[in-house]
Amino acid sequence: MCADTPDYKDSLNLPKTDFPMRAGLPQREPAWLARWEEMGIYDRLREKPGRTPFILHDGPPYANGHLHIGHALNKTIKDMIVRSHQMMGFDARYVPGWDCHGLPIEWKIEEQYRAKGLNKDEVDIVAFRQECRAFAANWVNVQRDEFKRLGVTGNWEDPYLTMDFHAEAVIADEFMKFLMNGTLYQGSKPVMWSPVEKTALAEAEVEYHDHTSHTIWVRFQPVSGLEGAVVIWTTTPWTIPQNRAVAFNPAISYGLYEIVATEEKSTAMVGEKVILAQALAEGVFAAAKVTEFRLLRDVATSEFDGTQLAHPFRGIEGGAGEWDYDVPMLPGDHVTDDAGTGFVHTAPSHGDDDYQLGLKFGLPMTYNVTEDSSYRADLPIFGANARAGEEKPVLYVIDPNGKDGGANVEVLRKLAHVGALLAKGKIKHSYPHSWRSKAPVIYRNTPQWFVAIDRAMDDGMATYGDTIRKRALESIERLVHFTPATGKNRLFTMIQNRPDWVLSRQRAWGVPLTCFVKTGAKPTDADFLLKSEVVNARVKAAFDAEGADVWYSQGFKEKVLEGVVAPQDYTQVFDVLDVWFDSGSTHAFVLRDRADGTPDQIADVYMEGTDQHRGWFHSSLLQGSATIGRAPYKNVVTHGFTLDEKGMKMSKSLGNTIVPQAVIDQYGADILRLWVAQADYTSDQRIGPEILKGTADSYRRLRNTLRYILGALDGYTANEAVAPAEMPELERWVLHRLAELDVQVRAGYAAFDFQSVFQTVFNFATVDLSAYYFDIRKDALYCDGSTLARRAARTVMHLLFERLTTWLAPVLVFTMEEVWLERFPESSIHLQDFPQTPGDWLDETLAAKWATIRQVRRTVTGALEIERQAKTIGASLEAAPEVFVTPDVAQLLQGLDFADICITSDVVVKTDPAPEGAFRIADVADTAVVFAMATGEKCQRCWKILPDVGTHSHAGTCARCDAALTEKGL
Structure with missing residues (x-):
């Protein structure tokens, strides 16, 4: 620029804002958290009158350890649901909660005891429970601070804890409803059992890992009738002493085979005859090292009817007659010719199919395996009494360290000794493990407490059926909306096929099964269980006052039974409830009993990971179906699991875990929240350094758009506002887009579809605004005087500000607060609602016109x-x-x-x-x-090249700039 050329730079209306380009979120977010706490934002929102309640009921995380990335995903989605519904005009309440009872915490305390050389069983149970309570309380406080750091809003000052006295009282009371409605019973059946933890496990407490098992092919010799031995195959040799039948399938083709030649080390004998499924014979003989065999004839399954076999240990030396019984051959549809031999060894005490077959045909149950998976001491051959003097007298299926305990090998050896072992091998397969101890589990027959889900209840709540299963299935079909829709079939199938609910656990830390049984009575006797409303009320009152620990206090039984029945005639039950019953009952003590709940005990939303179809969604559905006659929720929303950038499951051993706090320390919580919003949470999501970099880049682009709006609005007041009808077409097109987006954003939030909401708003902000509208209007904003175009543009900027900040506030809670405070420093974005957008802003004709112009x-x-x-x-x-x-x-x-x-x-x-x-x-x-x-010449103020430049009072300007300078008094 020449020395005599005027410099008009200072006369331009350049954007002006203190909003920084660099966010500095890790350092600045804690100050906003403190501000919200000081303002009491959550409580102030509750004071807004005339709003319809909207309740997202929190599925309680477990109070045990720091948060992982799955926690961050889960709580952030919940927060977006709550905040968006609040800003859509609801009274959106969120009471965070914690699951505090159960084996994981008890296991941690036991580990501490073992490290000190102490025996848990020698400690007073109440003292032990108090240690568990203190452990849980500590982690509740840790996790609460970690959840708050994510920007999650809620009633953090008054959360719910399943170990609160009132919660324990209600859990016991809910259990006693099953006692009174006739669905509670004590039964003896095989359940998933952890030998290491010495307790029954629910399916939700089991995970599957690869495991190497012994496999054996065993001959069962016919007592009479058949020509050859019936061969079974099993991967659980330890169950052979409990065998009570051999199952076959009438639909399978069987054959009688003669062994012609074998390898030298084969345990098969030349000339012996065996019966096998024809589709499996070749594989069996290969395992048995049989080099030549021949099919003698087909065997009709009618030949098996009424056939009795000898147990492989029949007549064994030292057996004391334990196995000198006949083993029937029984038809069973569960038998296949996909693997094995076509015959299934049946031990009713150690498998569900076996148990069901046993029920059908009246097979006896056995109790040979104790709680630590050792054989009962007086079991011949295998029990500790029979093995006295051995180096390892106690045989475990799974030893106390979670390893193979020798039972399989010893049974295998004895089978070989008596000539019953045809072949042996090993197989690597998916096998159930406890997700706490990581040790293998077994099926074990134990007396447990069950809820009969197909037993009719006469409780006056039969709108959706008279059994728990019917009500649950009807709820799924008619009352609950699932996001994603696939969750419906998943949960329906689980409920449709599930067995009765096992409630009892043989542990110490939990709510006890508050019931009494008549001493000496059988579970099938009508008076076996004490049913007394008076006793139930006393128990609930005691728990409310002193917590569930009172159940274990001296003289409690006598106190609550006094005047109702003779205490000496009844035995107190000391099993504790499955923790899924605790969390399944939360609709009662959280939704029903709190002022911020709802009396009908039905939440608008339950939202958890997809694994909760077999967990919290499942237990809540069963519990609610029994006690309120239906599901305690209207919507079930599920998210997938979090994987690393390569799609692999995260694990500490692989070193691919992402710790939420590490992300917050590097980027800030808003970046973590934005990652959640950008992901399709209904599927598995990936996260890692490169993905987070991409998320941060999207954030920067959005932040720049908002910064531009703030700069353009410098000094804006309502006096500048232009009515929509008076605006230029370009501004009316922006209003049309806002009206379109208002519908899309509200619909997206209502459907819990945050990905579509964010993408819609982000694309609008970066494409329609930054790359189009702002690009066009910056000339008028910078160079015009108080023209209609500039005033209309600033009016639109104000309307954009109101909507973009509120629409994005449920996602970027910190950044939108920062943006809002730039203009309204005494308020908070989180006290606002989404602005009402007039319907007459929609103008499809105008939109079509500007699509062509574009x-x-x-x-x-x-x-x-x-x-x-x-x-x-x-x-x-x-x-x-x-x-x-x-x-x-x-x-x-x-x-x-x-x-x-x-x-x-x-x-x-x-x-x-x-x-x-x-x-x-x-x-x-x-x-x-x-x-x-x-x-023409270049205007020295706006840089347009126009013919009239230089013909006005201000040197080197065009007419527009000359007028603007005059208006400014320059």
Whole structure:
């Protein structure tokens, strides 16, 4: 610029804001948290009158350890649901909760005891429970601070804990409803059992890992009738002493085979005859090292009817007659010819199929395996009494350290000794393990307490059926909406096929099964269980006052039974409830009993990971079906698991875990929240350094858009506002887009679809606004005086500010607060609702017109870019292109300053045929551009090249800039 050329830079209305480009979230977010706490934001929202309650009921995390990335995902989704519904006009309440009882905590205390050389069983049970309670309380406080750091809003000062006295009282009371409605019973059946933890496990407490098992092929010799031995195959040799039958399937083809030749080390004998499924014979003989065999004849399954076999240990030396019984052959549909031999060894005490077959045919149950998976001491051959003097007298299936305990090998050895072992091997397969101890589990027959889910209840709540199963299935079909929809079939199938609910656990830390049984009575006797409303009320009152520990206090039984029955006639039950019953009961003590709950005990949303179809969703459904007659929820929302960037499951051993606090320390909680919003949480999500970098980049782009809006609104007041009807078309198009987005955002939030909400708003902000509208209007914003175009643009900026900040507030809780405080420092974005957007902003005709204009502009921009690359021009304002369009399009452009829209100094619109060589874009029909340089001088203020520059009172300006300078008094 020459020395005598005026410098008009200071006269421009350049954006002005203190909002920093660099967010500094890790350092600044804690201050906003402190501000919200001081303001009491959550409580102030509850004071808003006339709102419909909306309750997301928190599935309680376990109070045990620091948060992992799955916790962060889960709680952030919940927070987005709560915040968005609050801003859509609901009274959106969120009471965080914790699951405090159960084996994981008890196991931690036991580990501490073992490290000190102490025996848990020698400690007073109440003292032990108090240690568990203190352990849980400590982790509740740790996790609460970690959840709050994520920006999660809620009633943190008054959460619910399943170990609170009132919670324990209600859990016991809910259990006693099953006692009174007749669905509770004591049964003896095989359940998943952890030998290491010495307790029954629910399916939700089991995970599957690869495990190497012994496999054996065993001969069962016929007592009479059949020509050959029946061969079974099993991966659990330790169950052979408990065998009570051999099952076959009438639909399978069987054959009688003769062994002709064998390898030297084979345990098969030349000339012996065996019966096998024909589809499996070749594989069996290969395992038995049989080199030649022949099929003698087909064996009809009618030959098995009434056939008795000898137990392999029949007549064994030292057996004391323990196995000198006949083993029946029984038909069973569960037998297949996919693997094995076509015959299934049946031990009713150690498998569900076996148990069901035993029920059908009246097979006896056995009790040979104790709680630590050792054989009972007086079991011949295998019990500790029989093995006295051995190096290892006690045989375990799984030893106390979770390893193979020798029972399999010893049974295998004895089978070989008596000549029953045809073949042996090992197999690596998926096998159930306790997800706490990581040790293998077994099926074990034990007396447990069950809820009969198919037993009719006469409780006056039969709208959806008279059994728990019927009510649960009807709820799924008729009352509950699932997100994603696949969750419906998943839960339905689980409920449809599940057995009775095992409630009891043989542990110390939990709510006891508050019931009494008549001493000496059988579980099938009518008076076996004490049913007394008076006793139940006393128990509940005692728990409310002193907590569940009172159950274990001296004289408690006598106190609650006094005057009702003779205490000496009844035995107190000391098993504790499955923790899934605790969390399944939360709808009673949280939703029903709290002022911020709902008396009908039905939440608007339950939201957890997909594993909770067999966990909390499941137990809550069963519990609610029994006690309130239906599911305690209207919506079930599920998220997937979190994987690393390669799609692998996270594990400490692989070193691919992502710790939420580490992400917060590097990027801030808002970046973690944005990762959640950008992911399709209904499937498994991936996270890692590169993904987080991409998330941070999206955040920066959005932050720049918001910073631009703040800068453009510097000094804006309501006095500048322009009514929509008076705005230029471009501003009315923006209002149309806002009206469209308002519908989409609200629908997305209502459907819990945060990915679509964020993508919709983000694309609008970065494409429609930053790359289009702002690009066009920056000239008017910077250079105009108080023109209609500038005032309308600033009005639109204000309307954009209101909507973008509130629409994004449920996701970016910290950043939107920061943006809001730039304009309204005494308020909070989180006290606002989504603004009501007038329906008459929608203008489809205008939208269609501007869609066409935008395509024409795209063609112009494409033509200018070629000239820019050729260095013909440096900036688009140096151009004044000729644009060839159809008459219809030319009419659309009439009345518009199309040069402003194209960011050129001039545009000539023509309807003549475009000359040869004119620039075109393939997907924009009937539009062509011929480049031309702008003529005139460059305005020293706005840099447009115009013929009138230099003819006004302010040197080197165009008419527009001259007027603006005059208006400013310059």
